[in-house]
Amino acid sequence: MKSNIKICASWQKNHEQPVYTLADTCPKCNSVTKNTAPAPFDPTDAYGEYRRALKQRVRE
Known part of the structure; x- marks a missing residue:
């Protein structure tokens, strides 16, 4: 079971x-x-295209 931790959206004002x-x-x-x-x-x-190309080169 996957659970997502959440944070109070207005914590800066209230807490x-x-x-x-x-x-x-x-x-x-x-x-x-x-x-x-x-x-x-x-x-x-x-720069996503370059990051994916670099990742592909590292895998090979």
Whole structure:
């Protein structure tokens, strides 16, 4: 089972430190939570083509 750790979306305003949870709402202030993981792929990445080519060369 995979679970995503989430962070309170308004922790800068409501808390001194980030509040992490698995729920869809913050347990301390009941605001919405958001995913903490960065996006795995950026379509506007200007150097993605070169990075993939280098990775391919290393594999060979």
